[in-house]
Amino acid sequence: MSYRALYRVFRPQTFSEVRGQNHISTTLKNAIVTERLAHAYLFCGPRGTGKTSSAKILAKAVNCLDLQNGEPCNQCANCKAINEENFLDVLEIDAASNRGIDEIRDLRDKVRFAPSQGKRKVYIIDEVHMLTNEAFNALLKTLEEPPAHVLFILATTEPQKIPLTILSRCQRFDFRKINTAEIADHLAEIVKEEGVSISDDALNAIARKAAGGMRDAISVLDQCIAFAGSRIELHHVELVLGTVSEEATASLIDAVLQQDYSQLFLLLHDFMQQGKDIKQILRDCIQYARQLLLLKVAPNEKLVELSPDSIGKAKEQAQALQVEFLGRMINRLTAAEKDLRYSNQPQILLEAAFVDLMIQGMEPVAAEPAAAVSNKSRKPSAQAEKPDAKPVQKLIASEELLQQWADVMMQIKGKSIKLHAFLNDVKPASFQNGELILRFGQQYGFHHKMVNQEENIRIISQVVTQLTGQPVKVSVELENEDGYIKQELTLVDEAKKLFGDIPIEII
Numbered sequence: 001m002s003y004r005a006l007y008r009v010f011r012p013q014t015f016s017e018v019r020g021q022n023h024i025s026t027t028l029k030n031a032i033v034t035e036r037l038a039h040a041y042l043f044c045g046p047r048g049t050g051k052t053s054s055a056k057i058l059a060k061a062v063n064c065l066d067l068q069n070g071e072p073c074n075q076c077a078n079c080k081a082i083n084e085e086n087f088l089d090v091l092e093i094d095a096a097s098n099r100g101i102d103e104i105r106d107l108r109d110k111v112r113f114a115p116s117q118g119k120r121k122v123y124i125i126d127e128v129h130m131l132t133n134e135a136f137n138a139l140l141k142t143l144e145e146p147p148a149h150v151l152f153i154l155a156t157t158e159p160q161k162i163p164l165t166i167l168s169r170c171q172r173f174d175f176r177k178i179n180t181a182e183i184a185d186h187l188a189e190i191v192k193e194e195g196v197s198i199s200d201d202a203l204n205a206i207a208r209k210a211a212g213g214m215r216d217a218i219s220v221l222d223q224c225i226a227f228a229g230s231r232i233e234l235h236h237v238e239l240v241l242g243t244v245s246e247e248a249t250a251s252l253i254d255a256v257l258q259q260d261y262s263q264l265f266l267l268l269h270d271f272m273q274q275g276k277d278i279k280q281i282l283r284d285c286i287q288y289a290r291q292l293l294l295l296k297v298a299p300n301e302k303l304v305e306l307s308p309d310s311i312g313k314a315k316e317q318a319q320a321l322q323v324e325f326l327g328r329m330i331n332r333l334t335a336a337e338k339d340l341r342y343s344n345q346p347q348i349l350l351e352a353a354f355v356d357l358m359i360q361g362m363e364p365v366a367a368e369p370a371a372a373v374s375n376k377s378r379k380p381s382a383q384a385e386k387p388d389a390k391p392v393q394k395l396i397a398s399e400e401l402l403q404q405w406a407d408v409m410m411q412i413k414g415k416s417i418k419l420h421a422f423l424n425d426v427k428p429a430s431f432q433n434g435e436l437i438l439r440f441g442q443q444y445g446f447h448h449k450m451v452n453q454e455e456n457i458r459i460i461s462q463v464v465t466q467l468t469g470q471p472v473k474v475s476v477e478l479e480n481e482d483g484y485i486k487q488e489l490t491l492v493d494e495a496k497k498l499f500g501d502i503p504i505e506i507i
């Protein structure tokens with residue numbers, strides 16, 4: 001017998017076999033039993049949550065010759081023919097493959113004819129949001145006056161792309177993501193039937209990775225069986241998925257926590273050596289950071305999805321990290337993941353994201369007093385020079401600085417009222433990697449020139465350095481006629497600084 005993908009073998013054949021969508025199955029069964037079916041249904045929801053399976057079950061139920069409490073019998077000639085995709089009155093259209101133009105035209109021409117084989121003609125239109133406008137219009141005409149013998153089932157992952165005129169003529173069902181426990185449960189049944197043994201953590205790793213989609217989960221299980229044979233362990237799953245283990249991710253977070261750059265680069269290097277995909281590394285780290293955040297703010301076992309082996313370590317890390325830092329981490333890594341598509345140096349992008357996080361500063365709560373003590377003992381002179389040592393030690397992030405700009409301005413006013421006035425019409429454009437960029441609109445050329453004087457730059461830099469606790473370079477930029485930003489400190493200015501106003505020639 002030829003090989004059949006597991007998700008086909010274990011495709012649900014009745015409503016009660018559809019996982020995680022009881023609210024829909026029950027309503028449909030009732031409608032069938034009480035003969036109150038609508039003419040058109042719209043099944044919405046994420047991929048692999050049972051939309052197409054439910055559509056086929058419904059198609060069988062309306063044609064079944066021996067209906068069992070609203071469920072198809074799967075034994076009669078009609079049920080069997082539909083299961084074998086051999087039934088003339090159930091037509092499946094995949095709008096994604098050719099945008100449905102010919103099929104919908106054909107549908108419009110033939111929809112009037114009575115069913116040839118069964119009781120009802122069923123049109124299942126998958127990924128219906130992909131239809132062209134022309135096809136939607138043709139469909140709409142049919143939906144406006146549907147013949148009594150026709151049932152439409154439209155399925156989509158993106159209901160927001162469907163015209164309102166179509167939506168308003170369908171009864172809508174929203175399929176939800178299937179929760180991890182339900183997926184794990186179903187996978188356990190499948191492996192049992194397939195005579196495969198799988199460790200709990202491997203099973204849960206697949207279920208978590210599927211993120212609510214049963215079909216994806218079963219496909220991954222299928223790949224794991226092909227790869228590992230009849231005994232599947234966690235490391236097989238990690239290899240098949242190309243994911244980074246929770247243990248390795250935890251070590252990475254440790255390196256960030258301890259500001260251990262060497263360890264950080266070594267770990268990232270190892271991931272590369274193991275052939276991990278950079279996108280996957282970022283995703284796994286984002287996912288892990290999310291788990292830490294949950295442990296911190298919503299430590300509910302319904303929400304936290306970590307393997308029992310990892311949870312102890314993760315709790316320790318969550319304890320040591322601030323909510324704000326975890327939020328920043330998720331944002332920074334997500335931004336890096338987005339930037340990947342524009343980068344031909346993805347590894348550097350990955351490293352830079354982590355280095356950024358380490359530089360921008362993170363305060364392990366537990367480590368705070370210790371850091372203060374060690375600073376004191378190591379650099380007593382620095383401490384004496386700066387009576388404001390406490391705020392100086394606080395490292396703050398760019399978005400914080402931008403929020404605290406009013407404070408910066410207050411302090412600048414205390415040092416130079418003139419500079420404060422020139423800065424009134426400027427907004428800090430960015431503050432990253434120790435560089436603060438101030439950007440002037442083109443009508444503020446004069447302000448820009450005044451601020452861009454050595455003494456003034458020094459004052460701004462001093463104030464921001466005090467506030468952020470890190471050395472800060474200040475740059476000013478001026479918008480020109482084309483709207484582009486150019487650096488105004490020219491070679492001539494540099495030369496003037498060196499030589500004064502002596503006439504010089506620049507070669």
Ligand SMILES: [Zn+2]
Pocket residue numbers: 063064065066067072073074075076077078079080
């Ligand atoms: Zn039947």
